[in-house]
Amino acid sequence: MEASNVRVTIDADKCIASGSCVLAAPEVFTQDDDGIVVVLQEAPPAHLQDQARQAMRACPAAVIWLEDS
Amino acid sequence: VSSVQSVVIVGAGAAGLSVAQSLRGEGYVGRLTLLGDEAELPYDRPPLSKQILAGSWDPERARLLPEDRIRTLQADLRLGASAAELDTGAHEVTVSDGSVVGYDALVVATGIQPRQLPRENSAGAHVLRTMADSLRLRSMLSRSPGARLVIVGAGFLGLEVAATARRLGAEVVVVEPLERPLENRLGAFAAARLLALHQSNGVRVLTGTAIESVTGHPNTVQPECDGPHLVRLTSGAVFEADALLVAIGCSPRLDWLAGSGITVSDGVVCDEFCKAAADVWAAGDVARWLHPGLDKHIRLEHRTNATEQGRAVALNILGAQRPFRPVPFFWTDHYETKIQVSGFLPAGAKCELAEGSLTADSFVQTFWQAGILVGVLGWNAARSMTKFRRTLMSAQDATSVPETNERS
Numbered sequence: 001m002e003a004s005n006v007r008v009t010i011d012a013d014k015c016i017a018s019g020s021c022v023l024a025a026p027e028v029f030t031q032d033d034d035g036i037v038v039v040l041q042e043a044p045p046a047h048l049q050d051q052a053r054q055a056m057r058a059c060p061a062a063v064i065w066l067e068d069s
Numbered sequence: 070v071s072s073v074q075s076v077v078i079v080g081a082g083a084a085g086l087s088v089a090q091s092l093r094g095e096g097y098v099g100r101l102t103l104l105g106d107e108a109e110l111p112y113d114r115p116p117l118s119k120q121i122l123a124g125s126w127d128p129e130r131a132r133l134l135p136e137d138r139i140r141t142l143q144a145d146l147r148l149g150a151s152a153a154e155l156d157t158g159a160h161e162v163t164v165s166d167g168s169v170v171g172y173d174a175l176v177v178a179t180g181i182q183p184r185q186l187p188r189e190n191s192a193g194a195h196v197l198r199t200m201a202d203s204l205r206l207r208s209m210l211s212r213s214p215g216a217r218l219v220i221v222g223a224g225f226l227g228l229e230v231a232a233t234a235r236r237l238g239a240e241v242v243v244v245e246p247l248e249r250p251l252e253n254r255l256g257a258f259a260a261a262r263l264l265a266l267h268q269s270n271g272v273r274v275l276t277g278t279a280i281e282s283v284t285g286h287p288n289t290v291q292p293e294c295d296g297p298h299l300v301r302l303t304s305g306a307v308f309e310a311d312a313l314l315v316a317i318g319c320s321p322r323l324d325w326l327a328g329s330g331i332t333v334s335d336g337v338v339c340d341e342f343c344k345a346a347a348d349v350w351a352a353g354d355v356a357r358w359l360h361p362g363l364d365k366h367i368r369l370e371h372r373t374n375a376t377e378q379g380r381a382v383a384l385n386i387l388g389a390q391r392p393f394r395p396v397p398f399f400w401t402d403h404y405e406t407k408i409q410v411s412g413f414l415p416a417g418a419k420c421e422l423a424e425g426s427l428t429a430d431s432f433v434q435t436f437w438q439a440g441i442l443v444g445v446l447g448w449n450a451a452r453s454m455t456k457f458r459r460t461l462m463s464a465q466d467a468t469s470v471p472e473t474n475e476r477s
Contacts, residue, residue, distance in 0.1 A: 014130070016115070016400055016402075017400070017407060017409075017451035017452075018373065018398060018400060018409070018451075019451065019452070019454060019455030019458060020373070020398075022455050023455060023458060023459060023462075031451065031452045031455060032452075033452060034451060034452070035407075035451020035452045035454070035455070036451075053094070057087075057090070057091065057094065057376070057380060058376065058377070059376075060115075060372045060373040060376055060398075061113065061115070062113065062133050062134070
């Protein structure tokens with residue numbers, strides 16, 4: 001298994017359900033029935049970190065963070 | 070390899086901050102100056118008509134970045150400082166405090182400002198663009214439950230405020246000159262349904278009529294204490310209001326560019342790379358750029374566009390040479406209803422029901438032109454919309470998030 005050096009954190013209460021994170025990183029994020037962000041992989045492996053970072057940038061409500069762990 | 074050593078971003082809203090974050094994210098290590106004309110740390114505007122106005126969020130909650138993350142940008146963030154003058158020849162911006170900043174690349178991200186009614190009718194009237202505006206209106210509405218609020222303009226902002234004000238107990242009248250507002254933004258069906266939603270929540274929506282006059286004793290020193298106003302409509306109706314909100318749209322903030330040689334026409338006119346002139350770029354609400362998919366200049370006042378265009382500008386400053394070709398996306402929230410639109414809903418497009426039922430609480434409509442999917446509207450259908458957005462992006466052969474080789 002690939003090691004992960006980053007951790008995804010979200011502030012779901014601020015999520016506006018744009019789905020932009022899912023479009024950018026479908027393996028890291030999904031949406032609940034109301035469209036609110038759900039994290040699939042809190043510690044994404046290296047090959048998903050670029051798309052996770054894209055999702056962070058794309059979020060129009062700035063609710064996604066990638067932290068070095 | 071880019072030779073840019075100094076970037077000046079004028080405007081510290083969502084677009085300006087997106088440029089800054091993307092530059093640093095791409096490894097730019099040069100000078101970065103960010104001018105913000107408000108005193109607050111950079112904040113997000115969509116909550117101003119919703120959570121901030123409702124009082125469910127403290128102002129800090131609307132910040133675009135926590136303070137420690139702003140520090141990691143290593144930007145010279147100058148708050149309360151606006152750009153006064155641009156000298157493109159000397160590559161210098163004169164700041165309102167008199168200082169002069171040189172640039173290799175300049176980004177205009179000054180956004181927009183609310184339009185006003187003629188002065189005789191707008192003394193003491195509220196507008197809603199800044200955090201201070203929102204807190205002022207909130208203060209008035211929360212101090213006087215049952216206050217009579219007249220909102221001029223049945224656009225997204227006016228109607229979002231109407232929804233929030235109803236929840237705060239205000240009596241709300243919306244005055245709108247158009248007979249059928251928002252049809253050009255939502256299509257005929259959803260526009261009518263949105264007005265009906267407001268009516269069923271007790272908002273009086275008066276369409277096809279305009280403000281004739283506003284009289285009273287407005288206190289322009291403390292606008293929140295004004296009223297009652299006597300509001301007279303062109304239809305002949307007359308009523309009293311404790312507060313007036315003018316929400317009739319915005320215009321780009323361009324004054325400081327006068328004499329700079331930058332082409333402005335309802336926005337900073339840019340090419341498909343969001344470039345306005347040599348070493349000058351524009352992003353966000355203020356930018357009117359050549360959309361390569363549409364082959365015409367457009368300007369979008371969408372929150373998502375601010376982020377995406379800011380990122381596109383950052384990449385192009387660093388030499389990407391990539392046309393900015395987004396599939397637009399916006400949302401608007403009213404009571405428990407969330408409306409989302411992606412793509413374009415041109416007049417005359419063929420509209421089809423794609424999911425749900427038009428009489429139900431959730432549906433998706435697709436808009437077609439010459440057999441091509443050009444737009445999608447979701448009514449309480451956020452999860453489905455993601456799927457349709459993906460389809461729309463491939464239909465229009467465009468990506469809403471510019472590709473990148475970014476490494477942290």
